[in-house]
Amino acid sequence: MTTSSSSSSSSSQLAAAALLVSVACFIAATSNYHVEAADPPLVQGMSWSFYTSTCPKLESIVKTRLQEVFKKDIGQAAGLLRLHFHDCFVQGCDGSVLLTGSAGGPSEEQGAPPNLSLRQEAFRIIEDLRARVHKECGRVVSCSDILAVAARDSVALSGGPSYKVPLGRRDGLTLATRAATLANLPPPTSTTGQLLTALAPKNLDPTDVVALSGGHTIGISHCSSFTRRLYPAQDATMDQTFAGNLKAACPQAATVDGTVNMDIRSPNVFDNKFYVDLMNRQGLFTSDQDLYTDSRTRGIVTGFAVNQSLFYEKFAVAMAKMGQLGVLTGSQGEIRGNCSRRSTGVESVLESAVEEAVEILAGF
Numbered sequence: 001m002t003t004s005s006s007s008s009s010s011s012s013q014l015a016a017a018a019l020l021v022s023v024a025c026f027i028a029a030t031s032n033y034h035v036e037a038a039d040p041p042l043v044q045g046m047s048w049s050f051y052t053s054t055c056p057k058l059e060s061i062v063k064t065r066l067q068e069v070f071k072k073d074i075g076q077a078a079g080l081l082r083l084h085f086h087d088c089f090v091q092g093c094d095g096s097v098l099l100t101g102s103a104g105g106p107s108e109e110q111g112a113p114p115n116l117s118l119r120q121e122a123f124r125i126i127e128d129l130r131a132r133v134h135k136e137c138g139r140v141v142s143c144s145d146i147l148a149v150a151a152r153d154s155v156a157l158s159g160g161p162s163y164k165v166p167l168g169r170r171d172g173l174t175l176a177t178r179a180a181t182l183a184n185l186p187p188p189t190s191t192t193g194q195l196l197t198a199l200a201p202k203n204l205d206p207t208d209v210v211a212l213s214g215g216h217t218i219g220i221s222h223c224s225s226f227t228r229r230l231y232p233a234q235d236a237t238m239d240q241t242f243a244g245n246l247k248a249a250c251p252q253a254a255t256v257d258g259t260v261n262m263d264i265r266s267p268n269v270f271d272n273k274f275y276v277d278l279m280n281r282q283g284l285f286t287s288d289q290d291l292y293t294d295s296r297t298r299g300i301v302t303g304f305a306v307n308q309s310l311f312y313e314k315f316a317v318a319m320a321k322m323g324q325l326g327v328l329t330g331s332q333g334e335i336r337g338n339c340s341r342r343s344t345g346v347e348s349v350l351e352s353a354v355e356e357a358v359e360i361l362a363g364f
Contacts, residue, residue, distance in 0.1 A: 001133070005135075032147050032313060034310050040317055040321050040324075043324045043327055045327075047162050048167075050168040051137075055133065055140055056140055056147065057137070058154075060163070061133050061136060062129055062146065063153050063157070065129060066150060076119065076125060076154075077158045077219075078158075078220070079119030079121060079155070080125060080126070081151045082119075083118055084151035084323075085215065086185060087147060088322050089202070089325070090176050091176040091180060091182050092185075092216070092328070093144050093147075093169055093174065093322075093323055094169065095142065095169075095172060095336070096176045097115065098147070099175055100340045102300060107176070108181070109175065109178070109180075112178045112180065114181060114185040115181065115185075117222055126143065126146060127154050130336075130338075134337070138337065142169050142170050142334075142335045143171050144170070144327075145168070146339075149167075151167055159269040159271060160270030160312065161270075161312040163312075163315075163316035165320070166324065169329065169333075170327075170328040170330070170331075170333025170338045171334050171335060171344055173333060173334060184198075185197070186287060189285075190297065191287070192248075192287075192291055192293070192294035192297055193294070196297075204298060204322065206297050207314055208322070209318075209319040210291055210304065211304070211317075212318045212319070212322060213274075213291060216263065217262065217269070217273060218270050220260065220261055220262060221259060221260060221284055222257045222259055223254065224256045225250070225284075226246070226250075226284050230243060230250065231252045237293055238289070239282050242282040260284070271308060272311045273304075275301050275302075275305035275311070278291060278305070279301065279302065279305050327333075
């Protein structure tokens, strides 16, 4: 009698879970719309309409160019979004990740392990956008602001929400160290507890953390970022079929670090399917899958999986909060004439002025 009752209870739970996932899968998802979420407080010097008079065409310039870029390669959207994340978490949203080293090679920040897989094309796209914006408006818009707008448009043009971006950042004057980079970019092996502890000092609460993790709904990952969940023993929280597919794509004896899609359901669409993946034990990273395992964040994951509008709303709020981490405003920083080089000092300013003149004459 007890066995029958237990079996019936398990069947009911499985049926309920299946129904929940089915509902999540049929949420209307991919059409872009504007999110009107409650505005978080702004850092002094930041504004929702910072360039209204000095560069009114900023957002249209960025969006028009990115539409052209994504028409050829939608994968660049994930690259730009990730570049913004990695910039803001290390030393604040000051464009430091865009800076090369003194000899023109990678800086310590760019050369740190978490940043080695940043798409080089993403850096080139930001510099291209910088040149276009400065050609139209003069040198009034920072590289860090251009990166923030490009990240928003990467989300929107991938089918996700469009949302307001607070602007007014200045570009940083200081190169970030390798140590600071490693200390501020949580690895994919992180547990939820480690993520919450690491991001709490940045004023990001559990809802923010789960929402920002949703950025993994687009893009790819290198096998080396998750194969420890496959070999030598498979992570017990991973779905068997999913694990089998990953092992086929990332064999243990592989000599080349392959790649797989972050979201198996809609890898090129910014939607809530990432959370459906987690509910089906198909999260790629420990840092993702553990969000559904941990009782502190499981309900948030479920809520986003069944309500895409809720995810979009919370993602917009979290991005506004993250996008103001450690920002420099006013005279605290600079506006670079080249996103990869600091422009302080007479020689650098003259060099940037010459570059601007050449670009204008060439009709860049």
